Amino acid sequence: MLNIRFIAAIAGANLVALFGNLSFYPNNNAIALSHENNATVLASVWDQSRESYTGNNKMTVYRSPSCGCCGGWIDHVKKQGFQVTDIKTDEMDVIKQQHQLPQTLASCHTAIINGYVIEGHVPADDIKRFLKQKPQMAGLSVPAMPSGTPGMEMENRKQPFEVLAFNNKGKVEIFKRYEKY
Numbered sequence: 560m561l562n563i564r565f566i567a568a569i570a571g572a573n574l575v576a577l578f579g580n581l582s583f584y585p586n587n588n589a590i591a592l593s594h595e596n597n598a599t600v601l602a603s604v605w606d607q608s609r610e611s612y613t614g615n616n617k618m619t620v621y622r623s624p625s626c627g628c629c630g631g632w633i634d635h636v637k638k639q640g641f642q643v644t645d646i647k648t649d650e651m652d653v654i655k656q657q658h659q660l661p662q663t664l665a666s667c668h669t670a671i672i673n674g675y676v677i678e679g680h681v682p683a684d685d686i687k688r689f690l691k692q693k694p695q696m697a698g699l700s701v702p703a704m705p706s707g708t709p710g711m712e713m714e715n716r717k718q719p720f721e722v723l724a725f726n727n728k729g730k731v732e733i734f735k736r737y738e739k740y
Contacts, residue, residue, distance in 0.1 A: 604740070605682055605709040606638050612687035615673055619644045621654045622668035629668040632680050632710030639683030641672070659727050664700040675699070680708035685722045685735050696724045699734055707740070 618636065622629035624647040633643050648654065654669050655662075658676045666679025676698030677686055689699055700723045701708055707717030717740065724734040 603635065603709065603712055605635055605712075608639055608684060610684040610687040610691075612640070612690060614690055616640055617642045617644070618670050618672040618677070619646060620668055620670040621646050621648055621651065623647065623649065623651055626667050628680070628704060628710045630710070631712070632668065635709040636670075636683045636686070639687070641683065641686075643670075659697065660700070661725060661729070661731070664702050664723060664725055664731070666700065666702055667704055678702075680704060680710050681722055682709050682735075682737075689724070689734065694724065696726045696730075699724055 618641045620629070620633055620643055622633075622645070633645055637643055651667075651669070655665055655678075658669060658671065660669065660676055660678055664678055668679065670677040672686070673690060675689070675696075678698065678700035680701045681699050685699060689696075701720055702723065704711055705718040705720040706713045708720060719736075719738045721733050721737070722735040723731050725731045
């Protein structure tokens with residue numbers, strides 16, 4: 560564990576907090592921020608934004624009412640500036656079919672933004688970059704539920720994964736590859 564004294568201003572929803580200590584845990588993608596009153600806030604490495612995006616940020620997310628990791632991913636995209644309408648439904652297969660998501664690219668939740676499908680635990684920075692590029696693709700997917708992706712943080716477990724771009728004609732290409740993160 561590495562301790563660094565610092566003063567940081569963290570802005571989000573008009574909230575500014577000053578912290579006294581930063582602890583970085585490289586093996587589990589977590590950063591602990593300690594305040595003078597010894598309260599600790601864990602932040603994911605995915606919370607650090609590297610991409611800016613000024614377009615439409617309204618996203619609708621469909622998920623099973625019983626899925627906890629979907630809530631973690633929603634928290635991630637909200638921290639990155641997306642406005643989320645969270646729709647819990649037991650009809651996830653129907654939602655995926657309505658949006659022509661190939662079954663091989665399916666994951667646990669489906670988001671729609673600017674007409675694009677975002678499937679699974681796609682990092683927010685990749686969504687921002689994709690939206691800025693406005694490609695002739697249907698969307699992005701992180702198939703299955705790889706450990707270590709946003710919302711799927713699990714201590715030391717981090718699986719390599721790919722963010723895949725796809726169209727409605729069956730074309731799939733690698734948008735971003737994460738081997739070490």
